Amino acid sequence: MSSSHNLSAPGTPGRVCGTTGLGVCLDAQRFIKLNAVVGIVFLLLGGIAALLLALTRWQTVHLLPADWFYRILTFHGINMLILWILFFEVAILYFACTTPLNARLYSRKVAWASFIMMLIGGVMVDYIILVGQADVMMTSYLPLLAHPLFYLGIILVAVGTLVGVFNFFATLYVAKRDGAYTGSMPIVTFGALAAAIIAVVTLLHGAVVMIPTFTYSMGWTAQPDPAWYRLIWWGLGHQSQQVNVCAMVAVWYLISHITVGAKPINEAVCRSAFVLYILFINLASAHHLLVDPGVGATWKIWNTSYAMYLAVLASMVHGFTVPAGIELAMREKGYNRGIFGWVSALPWKNPAFAATVLSVVIFGFLGGITGVTLGTQQINIIAHNTLRIPGHFHVTVVGGTTLAFMGLAYYVIPLIFQRDFIFRGVARLQPWLFGIGITLLAFGMSFAGSMGVSRRSWDIDAQGVYGPAAHLWLGVLGIGGILAFTGLLVFVLLCVGTLIFGKKIEGRAMADWGTPTALAGSTPGSLAHDHYAVKGTMVLTLVFLACFAVYYFANWKALADVWPVR
Amino acid sequence: MSLRPLTAPWFHAPAGFEKIWLGCAILWCFVMSLMMPYWHFRGKQNSTGEAYTVTPAAFMARVDKFVAANQVGTYKNPSSSNPLLQELPIVEPPAGGDAYLMGRMWMWYPALRLRLGETYRIHLSSVDLQHGFSLQPLNMNFHVLPGYDHVLTITPTSKGEFTIVCNEFCGLGHSNMSGKIFVE
Numbered sequence: 001m002s003s004s005h006n007l008s009a010p011g012t013p014g015r016v017c018g019t020t021g022l023g024v025c026l027d028a029q030r031f032i033k034l035n036a037v038v039g040i041v042f043l044l045l046g047g048i049a050a051l052l053l054a055l056t057r058w059q060t061v062h063l064l065p066a067d068w069f070y071r072i073l074t075f076h077g078i079n080m081l082i083l084w085i086l087f088f089e090v091a092i093l094y095f096a097c098t099t100p101l102n103a104r105l106y107s108r109k110v111a112w113a114s115f116i117m118m119l120i121g122g123v124m125v126d127y128i129i130l131v132g133q134a135d136v137m138m139t140s141y142l143p144l145l146a147h148p149l150f151y152l153g154i155i156l157v158a159v160g161t162l163v164g165v166f167n168f169f170a171t172l173y174v175a176k177r178d179g180a181y182t183g184s185m186p187i188v189t190f191g192a193l194a195a196a197i198i199a200v201v202t203l204l205h206g207a208v209v210m211i212p213t214f215t216y217s218m219g220w221t222a223q224p225d226p227a228w229y230r231l232i233w234w235g236l237g238h239q240s241q242q243v244n245v246c247a248m249v250a251v252w253y254l255i256s257h258i259t260v261g262a263k264p265i266n267e268a269v270c271r272s273a274f275v276l277y278i279l280f281i282n283l284a285s286a287h288h289l290l291v292d293p294g295v296g297a298t299w300k301i302w303n304t305s306y307a308m309y310l311a312v313l314a315s316m317v318h319g320f321t322v323p324a325g326i327e328l329a330m331r332e333k334g335y336n337r338g339i340f341g342w343v344s345a346l347p348w349k350n351p352a353f354a355a356t357v358l359s360v361v362i363f364g365f366l367g368g369i370t371g372v373t374l375g376t377q378q379i380n381i382i383a384h385n386t387l388r389i390p391g392h393f394h395v396t397v398v399g400g401t402t403l404a405f406m407g408l409a410y411y412v413i414p415l416i417f418q419r420d421f422i423f424r425g426v427a428r429l430q431p432w433l434f435g436i437g438i439t440l441l442a443f444g445m446s447f448a449g450s451m452g453v454s455r456r457s458w459d460i461d462a463q464g465v466y467g468p469a470a471h472l473w474l475g476v477l478g479i480g481g482i483l484a485f486t487g488l489l490v491f492v493l494l495c496v497g498t499l500i501f502g503k504k505i506e507g508r509a510m511a512d513w514g515t516p517t518a519l520a521g522s523t524p525g526s527l528a529h530d531h532y533a534v535k536g537t538m539v540l541t542l543v544f545l546a547c548f549a550v551y552y553f554a555n556w557k558a559l560a561d562v563w564p565v566r
Numbered sequence: 567m568s569l570r571p572l573t574a575p576w577f578h579a580p581a582g583f584e585k586i587w588l589g590c591a592i593l594w595c596f597v598m599s600l601m602m603p604y605w606h607f608r609g610k611q612n613s614t615g616e617a618y619t620v621t622p623a624a625f626m627a628r629v630d631k632f633v634a635a636n637q638v639g640t641y642k643n644p645s646s647s648n649p650l651l652q653e654l655p656i657v658e659p660p661a662g663g664d665a666y667l668m669g670r671m672w673m674w675y676p677a678l679r680l681r682l683g684e685t686y687r688i689h690l691s692s693v694d695l696q697h698g699f700s701l702q703p704l705n706m707n708f709h710v711l712p713g714y715d716h717v718l719t720i721t722p723t724s725k726g727e728f729t730i731v732c733n734e735f736c737g738l739g740h741s742n743m744s745g746k747i748f749v750e
Contacts, residue, residue: 020569022569066738066741067738070735070738070740099569100569100570100571101571137735141695141696141734141735142696143694143695143696143712144695144696144735144736144737181571182571182573183571183572183573183574184571184572184576185571185572186568186569186570186571186572187568188568188569225713226696226711226712226713226714227711227713227714230711253568254568254569256568257568257569258569262568263568264568265584266578266580266584267572267576267577267578268576268577268578268579268580269580269584269588289709290613291613291615291707291708291709292615292709292711292716293615293616293617293690293709293710293711293714293715293716294615294617294711294714294716295615296614296615297606297612297613297614297615299615300613300615301602301603301606304602305598305599305602305603306599309595309598309599310595312595313591313592313595316587316591316594317588317591320584320587320591321584324583324584372598376598376601376602377602377605377606377612377613378602378605378609378611378612378613380613380707381611381613381706381707381708382705382706382707383707384698384707384708384709384733385698385700385707385709385733385734386700386705386707386733450705451703451705452700452702452703452704452705452731454698454700454731454732454733455733456733456734456735456740457733457735457740457741458740458741459741459742460741462647462648462741462742462744463702463729463731463741463744464729465702465703465729465731466702530582531581531582531583531584531585532582532583533582533583534583534584535583537583538583538586538587541587541590542590545590545591545594548594549594552598556601556605559609559611560609560610560611562611562704562705562706563611563704563706563720563721563722563723563724564610564611564720564721564723565610565611565612565613565706565718565719565720565721566610566611566612566613566614566718566719
């Protein structure tokens with residue numbers, strides 16, 4: 001099979017993209033389609049669940065009865081955090097290891113095996129939740145016990161994903177061996193590789209914790225210790241979020257490149273940041289156990305300082321290099337006036353670009369700042385298990401990752417499914433609707449959580465301790481939920497509608513979403529050696545740091561006001 | 567180029583604004599890293615995770631013994647929608663002494679009466695599922711696991727009636743699960 005994995009080899013099933021001129025492996029294309037479509041179906045299911053939940057936590061509406069609230073909450077977590085994200089990530093991996101490297105997918109059979117296992121597992125889990133046999137939340141903390149099919153389904157999804165990740169690694173290996181490309185892999189593939197490596201470590205934790213829980217649920221073995229379960233489960237639960245972060249950052253680099261021609265201002269620094277994710281995020285999962293019994297202060301502080309902050313540093317690096325790449329590209333196109341002159345010339349009407357900018361801002365300013373603060377050992381005392389926690393992760397994994405993935409779909413569908421979007425005007429608004437909705441939702445959650453409202457609770461009135469302000473913020477949560485759901489529904493309808501009714505693209509270029517044109521007299525690469533060109537980004541990141549510091553120390557102040565405890 | 571392999575040498579040391587930002591970010595990570603050990607020694611609110619293994623039956627026996635020895639009254643709340651919470655013993659541990667608080671589906675047992683400014687060792691455990699000890703309206707939160715006696719050394723510094731909410735999902739009655747701490 002020497003050099004058969006090169007897309008330019010004779011007899012290779014591939015095509016040349018009419019828009020980018022890059023080679024597309026038809027096998028990879030098929031599995032990108034399958035995984036993306038199934039992912040979007042799970043996104044819709046999880047989204048319907050999200051609407052029902054938001055309308056229940058909005059205490060004035062209080063839609064669902066208690067049993068269905070907990071059932072739908074379990075369903076929402078599994079569909080969003082596991083099924084939608086993993087299916088879409090496998091699609092991204094298949095793209096990242098083929099087209100950018102001019103390589104073809106290692107194996108169709110392996111890809112089928114992965115897809116079928118993931119699909120069976122996903123359907124199994126959803127079924128067993130909906131028939132009421134697994135009201136255990138996504139975390140399924142022991143001694144809560146679900147039907148064995150719940151654990152078996154998750155194991156199948158995890159193994160299927162691992163098989164898909166294997167296909168990715170094998171494709172990279174063969175492409176390198178057969179010389180499909182020369183030089184170093186591009187940053188998008190590098191980011192996907194980091195995501196894949198973390199995914200392997202993550203899914204191994206999943207196996208370690210889920211297999212004994214499955215055998216316990218079958219009555220074959222004794223109950224695993226609940227503290228042990230939490231420790232290992234979060235090796236799965238948190239690290240999998242770092243897979244999302246890696247994939248999201250890779251998508252940021254990809255879309256900012258496609259839309260404005262941005263490239264990393266320093267490849268070495270960007271790549272090092274991905275390596276920091278790989279090395280440190282495992283230990284940083286400790287921040288889920290900050291107020292747990294049995295794990296000491298030294299262990300908690302060590303893992304959440306040295307380990308976590310090196311992963312945080314990585315995000316702060318990408319938070320600079322992504323906008324800096326965009327700014328530099330714009331300045332080289334001639335939009336060089338003042339500090340922010342380039343901002344108004346950005347392609348704000350391009351939905352993929354808008355989604356990316358919103359994703360960077362929401363992830364960084366809201367998700368990042370809250371996450372690091374809540375993950376501070378002592379501050380966790382005033383945050384653990386309150387609505388502040390979902391308030392944080394809805395602006396990372398939804399406002400960040402999901403929104404970036406939605407942005408990607410505005411190029412995946414024309415380039416891979418080869419159909420132009422229908423209702424393009426609506427598509428241009430969709431990222432804004434979704435982004436604003438999810439931001440409102442997260443504000444509602446965070447402020448209600450600051451007032452002590454707990455997460456995963458069907459009702460707050462029986463306690464009699466929450467006043468009108470908490471109720472008001474739960475209303476904000478509800479309205480944000482409705483807006484975000486509308487944005488999600490519009491997205492799904494646009495995608496599905498385009499797959500059916502979209503105008504076919506064969507051989508021609510896709511309809512342009514809008515990209516900034518270079519002004520007369522500008523030269524590409526003119527600022528490559530001006531290390532002080534990205535003034536706007538420098539100002540923005542300093543504003544970010546100031547917001548971070550204010551929020552961080554305000555939380556220490558809030559902590560200092562509660563009872564002394566040790 | 568982000569989408570095509572890199573052929574030219576791409577290793578460059580950070581320079582200019584990028585170097586400044588890296589410096590700021592690293593410095594900030596240092597500040598955050600140092601805040602936690604600083605607060606551990608100089609701050610008053612810490613989670614040390616002090617815990618001992620205990621079986622649910624043994625913990626329940628300690629709670630019963632604690633209630634029998636220290637009960638000072640009965641908390642009556644006949645209007646509560648949770649029948650388990652309509653009547654609870656109020657127990658006052660000796661100042662500086664141990665108090666036992668049991669989480670179970672769906673109550674925190676018993677109610678505690680504490681004195682302002684005194685320090686107590688509160689033993690938290692669960693006899694069934696995982697629970698979340700969430701003291702409101704202060705908003706102090708600790709995790710409670712079956713099999714572990716989680717000891718909080720706590721000093722009330724405000725008077726009044728406080729409600730313990732459960733903030734880890736523990737079944738259908740979860741949102742009704744609460745308890746009381748009175749500080750005088």
